[in-house]
Amino acid sequence: MGEVTGRTTVAGVIGDPIAHSLSPAIHNAAYRALGLDWVYVGLAVPGGRGREAIRALPALGLAGVNVTMPHKADAAEACDVLTGDAAALGAVNTVVVRPDGSLLGDSTDGAGFLAELSALGVDPSQSRILVLGAGGAARGIVLALGRAHARLMVAARREAAAAAAADLATGAESHDWRDLTTLVARCDVIVNATPIGMNGEPPPFDPALIGPRHVVVDTIYHPAETPLIAAARAQGALAANGIGMLVGQAAAAFTLLTGYDAPLEAMYAAVGSARSRG
Numbered sequence: 417m418g419e420v421t422g423r424t425t426v427a428g429v430i431g432d433p434i435a436h437s438l439s440p441a442i443h444n445a446a447y448r449a450l451g452l453d454w455v456y457v458g459l460a461v462p463g464g465r466g467r468e469a470i471r472a473l474p475a476l477g478l479a480g481v482n483v484t485m486p487h488k489a490d491a492a493e494a495c496d497v498l499t500g501d502a503a504a505l506g507a508v509n510t511v512v513v514r515p516d517g518s519l520l521g522d523s524t525d526g527a528g529f530l531a532e533l534s535a536l537g538v539d540p541s542q543s544r545i546l547v548l549g550a551g552g553a554a555r556g557i558v559l560a561l562g563r564a565h566a567r568l569m570v571a572a573r574r575e576a577a578a579a580a581a582a583d584l585a586t587g588a589e590s591h592d593w594r595d596l597t598t599l600v601a602r603c604d605v606i607v608n609a610t611p612i613g614m615n616g617e618p619p620p621f622d623p624a625l626i627g628p629r630h631v632v633v634d635t636i637y638h639p640a641e642t643p644l645i646a647a648a649r650a651q652g653a654l655a656a657n658g659i660g661m662l663v664g665q666a667a668a669a670f671t672l673l674t675g676y677d678a679p680l681e682a683m684y685a686a687v688g689s690a691r692s693r694g
């Protein structure tokens with residue numbers, strides 16, 4: 417990114433809170449790597465005003481925005497056209513202002529997650545995957561894994577939410593949160609899509625159940641090492657935090673917004689990465 421001028425194309429991310437978002441660092445690094453005259457900013461939009469902010473994008477001349485908490489559902493309502501993923505999820509994390517001024521909404525979290533699994537050497541079509549949680553992140557992951565023909569088990573503390581998430585993928589099973597011991601034994605890949613571990617909470621099952629054959633992906637990226645990730649490494653499992661998914665969803669959004677392939681190396685360099693085996 418050189419000097420910002422009147423000709424610079426502006427994109428950004430709307431959310432509340434937004435100050436600690438890593439998206440500006442990731443996207444601006446990508447613009448610099450490709451020499452694009454673009455700038456990406458964090459836009460603090462209070463809850464309840466997401467729709468209004470998104471409808472204003474064409475008038476402001478922004479190229480588009482990423483959307484984070486709490487605006488993802490409002491963004492889906494505000495867009496003129498939704499991709500299949502965004503429509504299925506009722507959530508949008510990327511809004512593109514098209515040349516005619518209409519708004520296209522997509523959800524790139526699932527693509528980001530699949531990119532991370534691929535980087536870890538996991539073929540979803542050959543894997544039994546346990547997803548913990550049934551919120552926005554879990555639903556995007558389940559939808560993408562279903563399309564990739566994974567054998568899926570979704571566990572959440574609210575039965576109805578687990579069932580609704582499992583409905584997004586053909587053949588996915590929904591399970592009771594109290595069945596985690598059995599489920600961990602039955603799966604190859606464990607995905608934490610709950611906030612458990614953000615504040616040092618231990619995994620919701622006995623970590624001794626994790627073995628070297630498991631791959632563990634925590635969607636949390638702050639802290640870089642949750643107790644689940646630490647336990648997985650201690651048990652000899654391949655483990656990754658949420659940085660890969662974060663960069664993966666940003667890369668897909670970058671391509672939607674700019675039309676260019678994403679410079680992944682520069683994007684990772686902006687935020688680091690954490691994949692390792694204990």
Ligand code: NAP
Pocket residue numbers: 525528549550551552553554572573574577609610611612614635636637658659661662663665
């Ligand atoms: P969300 O929509 O609020 O969903 C959170 C899910 O976790 C819900 O199913 C919730 O259950 C469950 N949960 C929360 N606390 C729990 C507890 N103590 N025990 C059992 N279940 C619990 O949030 P989200 O947007 O999906 O985000 C979830 C996590 O994903 C966050 O940690 C976030 O950092 C991460 N994330 C990462 C990326 C990335 O790119 N790496 C992207 C998006 C999100 P209830 O419905 O019963 O509360």
